[in-house]
Amino acid sequence: MDLALDAVSHRYGAVEVMRDITFDVPSGRIVCIIGPSGCGKSTLLRFLGGLERPGAGRVLQLGTPPSDSLNPLTYIFQDFALLPWRTVEGNISLVLEDHGIGGDRAEAIVADVLARTKLADFRTALPKQLSGGMKQRVAIARALAVNPAVMLMDEPLSALDSQTRELLMDDLIGLWTRAPFTAVYVTHNLAEAVRLGHRIVVLSRRPGQVREQVTIDKPLGERGFADPDLDAIQRHLWSLMREEAMAADQELVDV
Amino acid sequence: MSDQALPGAPVTETATAEEPAAGGRPVPFRGGGFVPKTKFWLGPIVFVVIIALLEWGTRAGVISALTLPRPSDVLATFVRLWETGLLWDHLVPSLTRFAVGSAMGCTAGVMVGIAIGLFTYVRAGLVPVVAAIFPIPKIALLPLFVIWFGIDEGSKYALIALGTFTPMVVATYGAVDNVDRTLIRMGQSFNLTWASIVRKIVLPGAMPGILSGLRVSLAIGIILLVAAEMLGANYGVGAYIVEAGYLFDLERLFAGVTILSVLGVTVSFLLGQVERRVLRWRV
Numbered sequence: 460m461d462l463a464l465d466a467v468s469h470r471y472g473a474v475e476v477m478r479d480i481t482f483d484v485p486s487g488r489i490v491c492i493i494g495p496s497g498c499g500k501s502t503l504l505r506f507l508g509g510l511e512r513p514g515a516g517r518v519l520q521l522g523t524p525p526s527d528s529l530n531p532l533t534y535i536f537q538d539f540a541l542l543p544w545r546t547v548e549g550n551i552s553l554v555l556e557d558h559g560i561g562g563d564r565a566e567a568i569v570a571d572v573l574a575r576t577k578l579a580d581f582r583t584a585l586p587k588q589l590s591g592g593m594k595q596r597v598a599i600a601r602a603l604a605v606n607p608a609v610m611l612m613d614e615p616l617s618a619l620d621s622q623t624r625e626l627l628m629d630d631l632i633g634l635w636t637r638a639p640f641t642a643v644y645v646t647h648n649l650a651e652a653v654r655l656g657h658r659i660v661v662l663s664r665r666p667g668q669v670r671e672q673v674t675i676d677k678p679l680g681e682r683g684f685a686d687p688d689l690d691a692i693q694r695h696l697w698s699l700m701r702e703e704a705m706a707a708d709q710e711l712v713d714v
Numbered sequence: 715m716s717d718q719a720l721p722g723a724p725v726t727e728t729a730t731a732e733e734p735a736a737g738g739r740p741v742p743f744r745g746g747g748f749v750p751k752t753k754f755w756l757g758p759i760v761f762v763v764i765i766a767l768l769e770w771g772t773r774a775g776v777i778s779a780l781t782l783p784r785p786s787d788v789l790a791t792f793v794r795l796w797e798t799g800l801l802w803d804h805l806v807p808s809l810t811r812f813a814v815g816s817a818m819g820c821t822a823g824v825m826v827g828i829a830i831g832l833f834t835y836v837r838a839g840l841v842p843v844v845a846a847i848f849p850i851p852k853i854a855l856l857p858l859f860v861i862w863f864g865i866d867e868g869s870k871y872a873l874i875a876l877g878t879f880t881p882m883v884v885a886t887y888g889a890v891d892n893v894d895r896t897l898i899r900m901g902q903s904f905n906l907t908w909a910s911i912v913r914k915i916v917l918p919g920a921m922p923g924i925l926s927g928l929r930v931s932l933a934i935g936i937i938l939l940v941a942a943e944m945l946g947a948n949y950g951v952g953a954y955i956v957e958a959g960y961l962f963d964l965e966r967l968f969a970g971v972t973i974l975s976v977l978g979v980t981v982s983f984l985l986g987q988v989e990r991r992v993l994r995w996r997v
Contacts, residue, residue: 508903530905540900544918544995553914554904587997605904
């Protein structure tokens with residue numbers, strides 16, 4: 460299933476936050492959205508998953524999601540959004556319960572996603588016992604449990620320290636290499652974008668518009684730490700964003 | 715990643731000098747405090763010291779017998795209550811009234827509070843009503859309740875129920891307001907049903923606030939128990955205290971007041987146990 464944004468514009472009251480944004484998310488690819496703060500990246504992601512309605516334009520699903528997908532559009536949040544009163548497995552079974560999946564079937568799914576995210580030993584832990592990286596792994600496991608057609612990731616690594624971020628990036632690349640998934644990945648971190656993105660959509664400052672779309676052909680598995688090709692792309696992205704970021708930084712906020 | 719040391723970078727010299735430079739002063743410590751800890755033994759000791767002081771004071775004549783009864787006399791009165799079986803005659807009706815009244819009030823309060831927390835129109839309609847009822851001294855309404863619900867148990871249940879209802883409503887809708895909205899959005903993003911979101915996300919999330927509201931409500935319930943028993947009750951801790959008060963029988967008055975204190979401490983202890991079990995997940 461593909462997703463497409465068609466001429467999406469939006470304003471909050473008198474403030475125009477995005478203007479005429481059009482791009483598509485092809486299936487099996489990771490599309491990264493980068494842009495200066497306040498350009499509406501996260502709002503765009505909420506449009507894509509139907510948590511918010513754009514003022515103008517359309518968000519389209521092209522094709523039907525696979526029939527075994529319980530929740531085609533699934534989010535991974537920056538602050539993990541785990542229920543603190545449920546254990547790791549409880550947090551995962553939460554999203555299965557409403558689909559009438561219980562007993563052995565739920566057990567099999569939970570065991571599978573925990574194994575894929577290397578969490579099998581932490582099944583009965585409460586979120587307060589886990590580090591930030593572990594919490595985000597639980598959130599990823601929960602997303603995998605519903606077999607999403609598109610994963611909508613809202614700065615998933617921004618709340619983590621840089622070492623944990625590297626580890627989780629490797630995990631995401633490993634997950635994608637074993638079973639390619641479709642994802643929209645919002646971030647403000649250019650290094651993450653060039654490591655994980657097949658395509659990078661650069662937004663301008665408010666009102667957010669598509670400045671440029673950069674495609675990276677190098678397979679995810681071959682992208683290493685301090686790769687010269689990626690560095691060149693990252694420098695190019697920074698040259699695009701530098702002035703936008705500076706201008707965005709000096710704006711008065713009155714939203 | 716720029717903060718990682720480059721391999722092969724010159725190793726800076728390790729600290730060699732053990733002693734600080736001459737004339738060095740230790741940096742004064744300015745942290746600490748503001749973190750009260752629980753010391754389980756201290757509470758009982760304070761009680762014992764206060765009672766011992768009173769006992770000594772009344773025996774030595776520093777405190778006159780008219781001002782305060784001797785703690786040992788209060789204890790003797792209490793033992794007599796126990797032996798004659800009168801204690802249970804008073805305690806059982808009181809506990810029943812307290813349990814029934816506060817159960818009705820708190821249950822209704824939690825339900826109304828959740829409705830206010832979830833629905834715009836309920837909130838707009840009921841918040842002013844609750845704000846209007848809250849400051850009314852419920853004791854003033856007792857004659858009204860006697861007319862409405864009869865002089866028997868009905869009016870007593872109603873008084874305690876109304877008294878525990880309003881603080882419970884306010885605590886509950888505040889607690890629902892404080893439930894992390896990102897958790898609710900998460901539930902929606904996974905297509906959880908409305909009922910599931912309320913039952914699995916809103917209710918547990920509001921539980922800390924509901925339980926602390928329960929502490930306040932139950933304390934108010936105990937206060938109103940005495941008020942309710944001032945009118946038309948032959949038995950009950952409140953009736954016992956009021957009767958002792960009319961007779962200026964300070965030993966019996968204090969024995970009754972002690973029972974209420976013990977009741978309050980017990981309720982608070984039980985709630986603490988419930989909190990420890992239910993809120994185990996809290997950081």
